[in-house]
Amino acid sequence: PSAENVQSQMGRQTAATATADENIFGDAPAVYAVHIDNASGAPAYVKLYDATAVTVGTTAPDLVFPVLASEQLMVSIVEGVTMSNAVSLAGVTAAGTGGTTDPSGGNVGVHIVVK
Numbered sequence: 001p002s003a004e005n006v007q008s009q010m011g012r013q014t015a016a017t018a019t020a021d022e023n024i025f026g027d028a029p030a031v032y033a034v035h036i037d038n039a040s041g042a043p044a045y046v047k048l049y050d051a052t053a054v055t056v057g058t059t060a061p062d063l064v065f066p067v068l069a070s071e072q073l074m075v076s077i078v079e080g081v082t083m084s085n086a087v088s089l090a091g092v093t094a095a096g097t098g099g100t101t102d103p104s105g106g107n108v109g110v111h112i113v114v115k
Contacts, residue, residue, distance in 0.1 A: 007115065008115040019056070020056050022051075024088065028083045031077060041070070050083040089110060
């Protein structure tokens with residue numbers, strides 16, 4: 001077997017909102033893990049987009065992670081999900097494409113591991 005020198009990066013947003021954080025890595029990596037800490041008082045949806053520019057509520061997300069109020073979610077993606085354009089994210093209170101309301105009553109923290 002041969003070893004590869006593959007470095008990973010971690011992106012962090014301490015308060016995901018309906019205002020998208022666009023192109024957070026500056027390139028188009030593959031997503032290998034997502035950790036979400038929903039400290040808000042209601043369910044939240046963290047949406048990842050394979051896009052450099054996002055209009056929350058109009059742009060269709062590529063991945064949606066629902067997290068109950070005051071809960072955490074850890075998702076490991078063994079093979080990774082390759083993004084062709086960029087990794088952008090938003091945190092809202094509705095699933096699917098729609099939803100433009102910020103989570104309230106506490107922050108929704110997101111950590112993303114990519115390579």
